[in-house]
Amino acid sequence: MHQLLQQIFSGLAAGAIYASLALALVMIYRATDLVNFAQGEMAMFSTYIAWTLVNAGLPFWGAFIITLLASFLGGMAIERVVIRPVENAPVLAAVVVTIGLALIFNSLAGWIYSYTVQDFQSPFPDRPLFGALITTRDLGVIGVTLVMLFLLFAFFRFTATGLAMRAAAQNPASARLCGVRVGRMLAIGWGLAAAIGAAAGIMVAPVLFLDPNMMGGVLVYAFAGALLGGITSPVGAVIGGLIVGVTENLVGTYLIASQLKLTVAFALIILVLVFRPNGLFGTAILRRV
Amino acid sequence: MAPILQLRAVKAFYGQSEVVHGIDVAVEEGGMAVLLGANGAGKTTTLRAICGMVRSEGEILFAGERLDRRTTEEIAGLGVAHVPEGRGTFIGLTVEENLRLGGYTRGGRPQASMQRMYGYFPILADRRRQQAGALSGGEQQMLAIARALMMAPRLLVLDEPSFGLAPRIVEDIFTIVERIRQEERVSVLLVEQNATLALELADHAYLIETGYVVASGSAKALADDPQIRRSYLGY
Numbered sequence: 004m005h006q007l008l009q010q011i012f013s014g015l016a017a018g019a020i021y022a023s024l025a026l027a028l029v030m031i032y033r034a035t036d037l038v039n040f041a042q043g044e045m046a047m048f049s050t051y052i053a054w055t056l057v058n059a060g061l062p063f064w065g066a067f068i069i070t071l072l073a074s075f076l077g078g079m080a081i082e083r084v085v086i087r088p089v090e091n092a093p094v095l096a097a098v099v100v101t102i103g104l105a106l107i108f109n110s111l112a113g114w115i116y117s118y119t120v121q122d123f124q125s126p127f128p129d130r131p132l133f134g135a136l137i138t139t140r141d142l143g144v145i146g147v148t149l150v151m152l153f154l155l156f157a158f159f160r161f162t163a164t165g166l167a168m169r170a171a172a173q174n175p176a177s178a179r180l181c182g183v184r185v186g187r188m189l190a191i192g193w194g195l196a197a198a199i200g201a202a203a204g205i206m207v208a209p210v211l212f213l214d215p216n217m218m219g220g221v222l223v224y225a226f227a228g229a230l231l232g233g234i235t236s237p238v239g240a241v242i243g244g245l246i247v248g249v250t251e252n253l254v255g256t257y258l259i260a261s262q263l264k265l266t267v268a269f270a271l272i273i274l275v276l277v278f279r280p281n282g283l284f285g286t287a288i289l290r291r292v
Numbered sequence: 293m294a295p296i297l298q299l300r301a302v303k304a305f306y307g308q309s310e311v312v313h314g315i316d317v318a319v320e321e322g323g324m325a326v327l328l329g330a331n332g333a334g335k336t337t338t339l340r341a342i343c344g345m346v347r348s349e350g351e352i353l354f355a356g357e358r359l360d361r362r363t364t365e366e367i368a369g370l371g372v373a374h375v376p377e378g379r380g381t382f383i384g385l386t387v388e389e390n391l392r393l394g395g396y397t398r399g400g401r402p403q404a405s406m407q408r409m410y411g412y413f414p415i416l417a418d419r420r421r422q423q424a425g426a427l428s429g430g431e432q433q434m435l436a437i438a439r440a441l442m443m444a445p446r447l448l449v450l451d452e453p454s455f456g457l458a459p460r461i462v463e464d465i466f467t468i469v470e471r472i473r474q475e476e477r478v479s480v481l482l483v484e485q486n487a488t489l490a491l492e493l494a495d496h497a498y499l500i501e502t503g504y505v506v507a508s509g510s511a512k513a514l515a516d517d518p519q520i521r522r523s524y525l526g527y
Contacts, residue, residue: 163396170382170393177380180343182368182397182443 008136010256011249016141017210017224018248019148023203024218024225025232025240026152027196032234034172034192035086037097041104042200043222045081047215048108049074049201050208051116054123063126067205071198078197079190086193087186112215125209144206151202152241155195159237168192220265224251227268230275233285243283247271296321296479297342297447302350302360304334304341311337313503314350317481318496319447324473324480326490326511328524329500335483336377338500339451342481343367343374355446369397373445377452379436383425387416390424390435394442402442409438412468430461437469441476448473448480454489462486466493487524491515499524 024042031039049070056066085104089097127143159165170178171188178185204218211217228247232239247268255264275282295318304312312334319325327335341348344364352359359367368374373394382390391409395402410417413434419427424435433453440448453469454462470493473480484490490511491497497514499507507514514520 163392163399166385166389166392167396169385169389173382173384174380176345177376177382178393179345179364180368180374180376180380181393181439182365183393184365 005134005136006256007253010252012137013141014249014252015245016137016144016248017252018228018245019145020203020207020221020244021224021228021248022241022244023148023151023199023206024221025228025244026155026237027199027203028225028229029232029234029237029240030192030196030199032229033237034168034189035090035097036094037086037101038234039196040098040101040222041108042196042225043218044105044108044112044215045074045078045197046200046204046221047218048112049077049197050123050204050213050217051112053201053205054121054208054213057124063124067126067202070201070205074197074201075194077194079194081197082190082193086189109215116215118215121213123205123208123213140209147202147206151199155199156237164188164191223265223268223272224248227271227275230272231282233282236282236284239282239284294321295319296355297481298351298353299338299342300351300353302338302341302348302352304337304349305347306337311503312341312348315498315500315503315505317498317505317508319479319481320496322473322477322479323496324482324494325496325498326482326484326494327498327500328484328487328490328514332502333500334503335500336451339374339376339449339481339483342449343372368443371443371446372449373440373443373447374449375436375440375451375453377455379432380439381424381427381432381436383423385424386421387424387427387435388420390439391416391442394439397443405442405444409441412441412472413438430457430465433457433461433465434468437465437472441472441478444476445478448478450480450482450484452483452485454484454486462489469493 024046027042028039031037052073053066053070056069057063081104085100089100125140127140130139132139132142159169167178167183168188168191170181171183171185175185207221208217224247225244228244229240231246232243251264251267254267255261297319299315299317301314301316302312303310303314315338317325317338327338329335337346340346342352342359344359344362344367348360354370354372357370382393391406392402395405415431416435416438419431424432427435437453453465466489469480472478482490482494491514494511497508497511498505499514499520507520
């Protein structure tokens with residue numbers, strides 16, 4: 004029983020990271036109907052920025068905040084420069100663009116920082132808590148993620164810009180008639196997604212160690228989480244990510260060799276697509292005419 | 293008094309094809325003008341041209357400003373509120389959020405204007421926390437008009453507000469539109485299939501056929517024209 008709880012909590016810590024990245028995927032999907040295959044590599048690149056800043060002597064949280072801001076601006080720039088030209092192109096063209104982006108970031112990181120695995124210190128000490136049920140590090144990761152998600156939901160729920168972003172994603176033509184600058188909202192969406200991804204990358208780097216391929220597996224788990232939650236639902240993405248984290252950890256501990264854990268994500272993706280394409284919280288597009 | 297909206301030799305396009313072939317339309321300050329005509333005549337396209345949603349040529353003047361070559365967002369910011377065909381409801385947002393969006397260009401706290409809208413449309417107040425997609429067609433039309441008025445516009449552009457609604461609800465909506473026009477001092481440009489009702493309310497009317505204005509004048513004159521009566525009013 005004790006071990007089970009332990010595995011659940013450590014699964015939640017991993018799940019919090021998948022949840023963040025899944026949320027980033029969902030935000031971009033809702034805004035631009037596009038699955039951003041570069042989300043993981045963008046996060047990885049952001050993590051290198053944080054690592055550089057920490058190595059330059061900045062305190063961890065200073066580096067964290069600067070990296071999030073830089074990623075926000077970088078995400079906006081990517082939307083403007085790379086995504087906007089294919090906005091009205093067939094969806095496959097846009098997907099290929101995001102895959103290209105992923106390759107670019109991966110190679111760029113390898114070129115600048117080399118493919119050598121780097122150690123990234125966690126800001127949280129690794130001490131057992133509550134009779135070794137959970138470590139302070141896992142608790143820290145869960146805490147940071149929850150704070151970030153809370154701020155994000157508050158932003159979308161209570162601010163005029165957040166509301167305008169939701170409107171622009173839902174009905175761009177009507178949003179324009181309300182005076183919403185839809186293009187700018189999409190850019191902000193990409194910026195926010197990049198910043199969330201950056202936080203996820205920084206939180207996961209101490210566990211996985213930093214290298215240019217660090218986020219490959221994480222992105223697959225995040226996809227599984229996003230699909231499980233229903234690719235259109237932000238709340239679903241968060242819950243889906245957490246479920247994937249816990250499931251992966253439990254299955255890896257009790258049922259199969261942990262080397263096969265990634266299979267769980269793929270199996271989940273296939274199961275969801277076959278039996279419940281709208282996920283747990285997604286909605287089929289319906290409209291009254 | 294100068295018209296608040298004036299179209300001079302306006303052509304409008306869908307992609308490459310010209311749908312509206314150089315029309316002149318004016319809306320008087322505080323007045324209500326109606327565009328009549330069959331389906332596909334170019335009425336909706338004309339409204340879209342005004343709001344920069346389709347490519348246009350010619351001059352579109354609103355309160356002394358050129359609207360042509362401006363973006364839809366800028367035009368909304370100038371005080372043109374367009375209730376589009378299909379109502380443009382944000383179905384996944386609540387009624388209240390739809391109204392807040394209407395007030396987006398004005399910034400600040402929308403509470404006072406929202407209360408005024410609930411005064412015109414009490415049913416919206418009852419449903420303020422509901423998803424807008426769950427409203428009936430008539431309620432969605434009221435919401436669309438209220439959303440547009442939240443902008444405190446100088447010109448209200450209505451594209452077939454009666455579409456798909458029961459006759460009694462249509463009358464309710466037009467009664468409120470008329471009241472709003474006087475109380476909010478807003479000019480109205482209306483596209484409407486229900487010619488009888490539209491000619492009763494409007495002061496000026498334009499009859500559009502295949503992209504041309506084929507008749508125009510005071511609403512009363514058009515309503516009395518025997519040929520128009522036969523073709524559009526059915527008596």
